[in-house]
Structure formats: structure tokens, C-alpha cells
Amino acid sequence: MNNQRGFFFNVDWITVLIYLALCTIGWFNIHAAVFDENHPSILDLETSYGRQFIFILTGLVLGTVILLLESRFLSAVSPALYVVTVLMLILVLAVGRGVGGNQAWIDLGGGFKLQPSEFAKFATCLLLARYLSATNVKVTDPKSFLIAGGIILLPMVLIKMQPDDGSTLVFCSLIFVLYREGLSTYFLVIGGILITLFITSLIFNEWYVVIAVIIVTVLAAISIKRNRPLLFKVIVGAVISIGFIFAAKPLYNKGLKKHQRDRIDVVLGLSQDKKHVGYNQNQSIIAIGSGRVWGKGYLQGTQTKYAFVPAQSTDFIFCTIGEEWGFAGSVTVLGLYLFLLLRIILIAERQRAPFSRIYGYGVASIIFCHVIINIAMAIGYMPVIGIPLPFISYGGSSLWSFTILLFILLKLDSNRMGINHA
Structure with missing residues (x-):
């Protein structure tokens, strides 16, 4: 089946329509978020909303080009793409432009900037899919696991050095790809336990948490006393957990900057917001709540109109949706994301080639992580970490990278009945 037939007949157009709907919603809400009465036209190229229109059009061009590529090319070029993005991440540390405290951008001139960390996401997904789909590679094998972990960890370290904690955290979501490919559930359980212990150790006195761990361990030991191997693992896990509990606060104090700790302390209720570090979030929550059921109407949001919420067209765009379109609009957007994620998982599961399936789960993991963190940040359930x-x-960097991420999967899916991409 040739490329033209694959393009017209085999592309998952339902996913394309969801993509177009989300892009359109974004465009109109950017217009609302930074509306300028001197430039009222949504197509005015001197404004952010005018430039976003250009980003959407160029994104569609990128998507079309990807759909016309050979599927095998996407697998073959993945190592080169990964190397290029890693080099860009190194370059940005030397010549990058600081925005919002992060040295994460390369200035291209003319008001346009490039954020390499955004493009590192699809490059990492491609190389990870290529490696895990190779013959004799099993994620349960320690060597394979370490190599796969290294593919994910390298861009994470470079992005952390910018420092861009939001993008760094997104890469952690790729653990779900490893889990889908056979990684033991114990890793997810252990990760969940460590996160819980870390948070509870910040909220409560360490000794209270240690006593709780000891009680749980004793009860578990009594119930499995005849299973000595499992009993041994439980005891070792308890010892490690207790050590981690006492290390939590030193790691927290030394691993994060003061303004980051202040934001987390406010979210966890550990301190009052006397320094107004939670101003952005508080204004976002007010904006979303004021929209009530049906919203105030397009371009009618007072929190939006008077710019009470900083970064409202980027990190806090969801509060514009909440204020002007209300609960109904917010649920509609969430529904579109849910539909998109379910569609991506469906596409991933119907692939004949392991490469395509693994890549599909990478796409789902990254989009899911972005949506959850951004919206949780906007409604006050997570500290502000700056994530679109x-x-x-x-x-442009965000829209183009997500477009490339998604349309690569659509291309692989359009050719699923043809060649094996692994």
C-alpha cells in the first residue's frame, strides 16, 4: 500500500479531529488571556494569538510531512534525533536564554525562541522504542533495564541542569512504558511507597512515620511468617524505608531551591503564604471558581481581562478556560484529553510492530503527565513548576513538539498492516 493511500485512508482521523479541537480551543483562549484592544483581531501577527495561529499552521505542515514519510525512516533516524537533541540540551546550557529562572531557550531572533527540552521528549520516545523493540532485549533483564533507564536519564539530567524541574518530571512518566513492556509491578509499588514516605516525612515528625512503618511491617510479618523469602524482603524494605524517612528532609532542603520549597510548603499546608509565593495559584483558583457552571463568556473574564494571573497564556491557560467557559468548558476540555489518551492507547495496542506499540505508550505517558500536572497546578493541588x-x-516549541510526538504515532498506525518497523 503506497504512501498516498496510507495518508488518505489509514490515518486515524478521529485523533486528528481531537488534535484540531484542542489546538483551536488553545488559540481562542490565548486570544482571551492576552487580549489587546489595540490589536483586537485574533489573526493579528503582532500578538501572541496571531503568532499562535502561525504555530498551528506550521504544526499542521509538520504533521503532514510526517504522514508522508516512510515508517521505517522514523525508526532508522531515532538515534540521530536523540543525539541532536542531547547536543541541543548541552548547547542551551552554554548559550541559552533565561526565561522564568530557567536557562532553557535558544534565541532564534525575531521574537522566536526554541526550547530543546520539548523536542527531547519525542526523540527519547523514539530511541526508547527502537531499543526495547530490538531482538533479545527484555526490560526484565538488568542490562536492558539499565540501558533503557540511561536513555531516559541522560536528557533528564541535562534538563535538570537548566534547571527545568517540570520537564524533568515529565520524563519520569516513561516508567509506564517500561511497565507495559514487562517491568515488575514491584517497581511501581516501591516508587509509590517512597513518594508517600517522602511527603508524610515532610508533613509529620519523622519518628511518627517510623513508628507507622514498624507497625505495618510487624502486621505484614505476622501474616506471611511462613513465607521466609517474602518475609526477608519485607524486613529489608522496612529498613530501607526507615533510612529514607530520615533522609527525606535533608534531600528536600538541599535538592530544591528556596522558592521551590516555599511553594511546596504552601501546597502541603506546612506554612502560611505570607510571602505570597502562592499568588499565581491563588489567582488561578479564584478565576476558575468565578466561572461557575457556564462561565462569564468569551472575553468577559475579569481575572483574565485585568491580568491578575501571570503566565495566563502558558502555564495557567486552564484558568482562562475555567473563568470564561465555566465548569462545562473545563469538563469538555478534560473529556477531550481523556478521549485522546484512550484513543492513543487503543492505537498503541492494535500495533503489529513492537516499535510502534512502545512508542505509542510513550506518547500517552508524556501527554498524560503534562495534563495532570498542569491542571493540578492550576487548581492548587501541586506546586507551580512551569509545564504547558x-x-x-x-x-511554538510546545505545540510543534506535541504535534510531532502525536503525528509520528499516527504515521506508524497508518502503516500498521504493512511493514514491521522494529
């Missing part, structure tokens, strides 16, 4: 809402937040 996929296809909706303003920005």
Missing part, C-alpha cells in the same frame, strides 16, 4: 498544557498553551 498540550496543544492549548501558547508556544
